Amino acid sequence: MAQQNNTRKTIGILTGGGDVPGLNPAIRATTLRAVREGYHVIGIKNGWKGVISIDPSKPFEEQEYCIELNEKAVTRIGRTGGTFLHSSRTKADKVPLKDVPDHLKGEYKDEINDLTPAALENIKYLGLDYLIPIGGDDTLSYGFRLHKEGVKIIAIPKTMDGDVPGTEYCIGFSTCITRTIELTHELRTCAGSHERFLVLEVFGRNAGFSALLPTVGGAADRCVIPEHPFDMEHLTALMVEDRNNNPSKYSVVLVSEGAKMIGGTEVFENEETDSFGHKKLGGIGEVVGSRLKKLSPKFNNGKEINIINQKLGYLVRSGQPDALDSIVPTAYGNLALDLIAQGISGQMVCIPGWKIRPCLH
DSSP: OOSSOOSSOEEEEEEOSSOOTTHHHHHHHHHHHHHHTTOEEEEETTHHHHHHHOOTTSOGGGOSSEEEEOHHHHTTGGGSOSOTTOOOOOOTTSEEGGGSOGGGTTTOOSSEEOOHHHHHHHHHHHTOSEEEEEESHHHHHHHHHHHHTTOOBEEEEBOTTOOOTTOSOOBTHHHHHHHHHHHHHHHHHHHHHHTOEEEEEEOOSSOOHHHHHHHHTTSOSEEEOTTSOBOHHHHHHHHHHHHHHSTTOOEEEEEETTOOBTTOOOOEEEEEEOTTSOEEEOOHHHHHHHHHHHHHHHHTTTOOOOEEEEEOGGGGGOSSOOSHHHHHHHHHHHHHHHHHHTTOOSEEOOOOOOOOOOOOO
């Protein structure tokens, strides 16, 4: 066991997967509430990579992947983006041999290794009564694995794609939408000056919320999303019509990175995969832009329309959180502590089923 005060319950917090604004407010709120109520709080760095990389033969003070969290450590981080605890895309039950921590290489020698026994040993070493993983589907799926192994888990949903099942809101989503709208409007001046199509590729592997909602909010004329394969000629005809109806002679389309043409497949940057088996998406925006330019004469009296093509990428997940991504993570952190106080585990905090409807009196 690490040398620490075990007379009070200990809570661990980690963040996994992609960084988003709102993670630090969640860490801050959870830590402040926990410390003030007498819990001991440990931050585990680099997500599940940190959990498997802790070396239980060393004292806590020499550990690279865990730190004690207190009011002084977290009081200022709530206003900042990213994650104070850092992150990784490690899947602890499918670790390539090259990524096995040095102190475990003698024990795990397969090409792909399940390091769950090491994770469980390290959770016991830290004396964790509860573990709070903050992440998306991939991060929380391994949290569920640990829940089945007997670890007391309270999950907090995070993803800028907004697609974790069971909740209407995930940390990072609002800032993503806000940034997308802002950046699209900024790029309109270029598109209008040159009377071009503006094609913007945004994140969204399996869900198109990050393209659809900005479009609903007036950022774009059209969007294409993973849920519905699209016809390139039909999109071109619509984009030409939108351009002709615009006094500044341009039109805008938002393209989810996971969008597919009818009969086509996803477009990837390369063939490499992460620990969860995902190849890195990217390039569909350039494909759509090229096709729009090539097809435009068919719908524009034989005249070609040029393209401005931009990948928004990490710009929409960087910087400080917006208002919603400051408030909701704080609520999520406090709800997690409510569940812990009640002795509940194996649950995810969430916002279920919000609907826009008339107020009945």
